[in-house]
Amino acid sequence: MDDLADFLRTRRARVDPGSVGIPVDSRRRVEGLRREEVAHLSGVSVDYYVRLEQGRATQPSAQVLDALARVLGLDEVESEHLHRLARRPQRPARSAHGGRVRPELLRVLDLIADGPAFIVDHRLDVAAANPLAELLYGRSMKGLNIARHIFLDADGRTLYADWDACTRDTVGQLRLAAGKYPDDPRLTSLIGELAVHSDRFRKLWARADVRSRTHGRKAYVHPLIGDLELHQENFTLPDETGTELIVLSAAPGTAAHDSLRMLASLGVTGDLRNSKTSDQRSTTDS
Structure with missing residues (x-):
């Protein structure tokens, strides 16, 4: 208690x-x-x-x-x-299976072509993502933990335009998950890891705030296309495991919509990969 x-x-x-x-x-x-x-x-x-x-x-x-x-x-x-x-339930809520995604859900991800989309469980582990999401994050997202990315990765600190708000949302979501899945050892281990390595996480965790985000603004600063203000929708999947489909979008005619199309075109032409390689070489040479 x-x-x-x-x-x-x-x-x-x-x-x-x-x-x-x-x-x-x-x-x-x-x-x-x-x-x-x-x-x-x-x-x-x-x-x-x-x-x-x-x-x-x-x-x-x-x-x-x-x-x-x-x-x-x-x-x-x-x-x-x-x-x-x-009033802890006698039968704990069923947690998500480790990384397994139904083929039907993968087909849904493939259908979402105009916006980044990915599937996360209650631990904020990414189980699958569409190509535009991976272009946005600049990496393969399968296996990525969003909380670790925000609190412990240097690129996570710079990718999120409102990092402070992201940290509060993330801790609130993990607090809520810890209440629903108190017997999940992987969730407990994640919370312990973040508490050990992040002062920011420890301070926010001590506040005991809980949050459940269903939609709202999500702003990024992408290293190649700059500021990107998107709208996020969280769709809870009907399997009682705490798994969500997250879809990011921008209204047609907006600068963010044009930026997403540019990001997609960079991925198709390979310019995104080439730009990264060039940046890495420049850094090495200097």
Whole structure:
């Protein structure tokens, strides 16, 4: 229940006491709400809430959890995460199989020609990608872990135009996955690896934020075609494994759409590979 305790503590620390009718003066030293304040506002005893936050109270009712979510100002994703942490299912959610992708899904990827598209599991491991996605990332994407790429790879640090926002989204997604798949050793190992090697990851992980991204802006800075602002759509696949199809697109007539067409043409002509080779030779010569 440590994850539940961390989540409750971090959520109550972010609540403005004034927003729930608690007067604040200069003598107050607590950030956010006190435990007893959360208990009173939620309609539970202080002793019970303390035990809940310490992981000593098991199976809280849905009514109690809903009351806590209301007091702590949780959104829908956070509220579901709270319920999941407090009431672990007896049968854990089924995690994705290691890298196996149905042939039908690979055909779907082939059909997406005008935008980068790839398939990731709940660990953010890429299982398959279309050619335009690999041109965007400048590498074969199968086996690439998006979280490692963002936090540990130098080219990942420069590829994402809004790297700070990407790091927050990524940690929030991994937090959510850890709540859904608590018995996944590969996910646990990934989180440990990132925590050991990235200060940024450790700081964000300590905040216990959870995020579920379904669509939104995704901006890149490609080494050959420059700024590229795309729209991302996440399609959850109906197999209960946490696998998603991610499609990036640009509206016709926009600069980003023209840039994608240029990127595709570089891949077809081989200019992308030749440009990279030339850059590598220039670096070596210098």
